[in-house]
Amino acid sequence: MNERKLLMIPGPTNVDPRVLRALSKSAVAHTDSEFIEAFRKALERLKKVFMTEGDVFVVAGSGTLALEMAIANIFEPDDKVLNVVTGFFGEYSVKMSMAHGATPKVLEFQWGKPANPNMIKEALRKDNFKAVTVTHVETSTGVANPIEEIGEIVRKESDAFYIVDAVCSLGGMEVRVDDWNIDMCASGSQKCMGVPPGLALLSANKRVIEFLEKRKTPVNFWYGNIKNWLPSMRDPSIYFATPPVNMICALAEALEIILDEGLENRFRRHHVLAEALRAAVKALKLRLVADEGYAADTVTAVYYPEGVNDAAFRSEMKNRGIIVASMLGPLKGKGFRVGHMGNVSQNDVLSTIAAVETSLKSLGYNLELGAGLAAAEEKILSLK
Numbered sequence: 001m002n003e004r005k006l007l008m009i010p011g012p013t014n015v016d017p018r019v020l021r022a023l024s025k026s027a028v029a030h031t032d033s034e035f036i037e038a039f040r041k042a043l044e045r046l047k048k049v050f051m052t053e054g055d056v057f058v059v060a061g062s063g064t065l066a067l068e069m070a071i072a073n074i075f076e077p078d079d080k081v082l083n084v085v086t087g088f089f090g091e092y093s094v095k096m097s098m099a100h101g102a103t104p105k106v107l108e109f110q111w112g113k114p115a116n117p118n119m120i121k122e123a124l125r126k127d128n129f130k131a132v133t134v135t136h137v138e139t140s141t142g143v144a145n146p147i148e149e150i151g152e153i154v155r156k157e158s159d160a161f162y163i164v165d166a167v168c169s170l171g172g173m174e175v176r177v178d179d180w181n182i183d184m185c186a187s188g189s190q191k192c193m194g195v196p197p198g199l200a201l202l203s204a205n206k207r208v209i210e211f212l213e214k215r216k217t218p219v220n221f222w223y224g225n226i227k228n229w230l231p232s233m234r235d236p237s238i239y240f241a242t243p244p245v246n247m248i249c250a251l252a253e254a255l256e257i258i259l260d261e262g263l264e265n266r267f268r269r270h271h272v273l274a275e276a277l278r279a280a281v282k283a284l285k286l287r288l289v290a291d292e293g294y295a296a297d298t299v300t301a302v303y304y305p306e307g308v309n310d311a312a313f314r315s316e317m318k319n320r321g322i323i324v325a326s327m328l329g330p331l332k333g334k335g336f337r338v339g340h341m342g343n344v345s346q347n348d349v350l351s352t353i354a355a356v357e358t359s360l361k362s363l364g365y366n367l368e369l370g371a372g373l374a375a376a377e378e379k380i381l382s383l384k
Contacts, residue, residue: 006323008324008339008340009338010325010337011139011339012196013339014194015194019195028245035245036236036237039058039243039252040236046255047203048263049255051175051177051178053178054177054206055205055233056201056202057226059202059229062199062200063200064188066187066188069200070185071093071097071131072096072224073224073225074161074184074208075097075102076130076216077101077102079102079130080129081102081132082123082129082131082132082160084109086138086145087111087143089168090134090138101220111140112141112291113143114145117149120150120154124153124157129160136175137167137168137173138296139167141301142300143289144296147180150162154181161211164182164184168191168298169187170192171258172342174267183204184205184208186200189251191298194342195254198247199247212226228240270298270344272379273297273345274297275379276350276379278295279379283375284357288300289302297341298341299337299341301335302337303334307363307364308365310336314336316363317336325337325339350377353372353376354372357372357373
């Protein structure tokens, strides 16, 4: 029984047995025709999930690598860039920008608040930026930024490249790369995609590829240079660096599961379950970190009631077979985060709510057992 834990953190997420079976197959050579075909399928399917006609990249690494590849390939020394920051992971873009020689203008918003598109418009009108970076779902707060609206503003107000971190949203929430004017979109395998950690996923449109042909300075990231990877991504039989064979086979299987479910159905499932969890939180008289109307459908951050200890609460949850995550940065110790993405089911969410109720009750919080579950079930019924 001790091994039967339900992982309800913002990644890694629970992995479908079909994906695990693909992952556990005997390794084959990266030049094997069977693998090359699996890689081709993975890339074709990934384009559909990114909703792009551009190029996609699958590289051994993580979502952080995908984001740094985007930044390293676009940014040149002394470029002025606009980094939109709404939490812990938005700050990554600032650090990467500086690491690659750019001069960042940081537009920072209070944790729990979304990015204000009008303030981005104002910043673009005041200065000339090479690029704008935005995190779609800020994993540290559960805030979903309005990336479609921001994309429209970036395209209308500037010639800047628009780079989106969709690590905590791709495959679980709507991300229309081409329609939303996203030049580069970064993600990873271990969240909504339902694959173990280990793959950096990236899209780049025609505008990016054309820029790289005339870039003035060399990309100072050889492994992450898109031009080095592009031939292999367009034809997986071409070698640049040894791909993670088993992981890519697992990705191909996971993408087939996603597309079989249907993207719209998948987005709807994530939304219904997120709304159910949020309804339970309110019924238990707890408070969300994210502003109303900007809460993500993939992760929820919740403040503790007064007197509840973080470590004690998460220990109680673990003893009930469910793992939730701590807060980050200035919110550390003030609440917990629940990841509800990928292969998450209604039973998973309801089990989590039940464990939250009993864990809080055991720690002295005065609540009516079942109130959260009732609110969640009512919400599910109303949205189905």
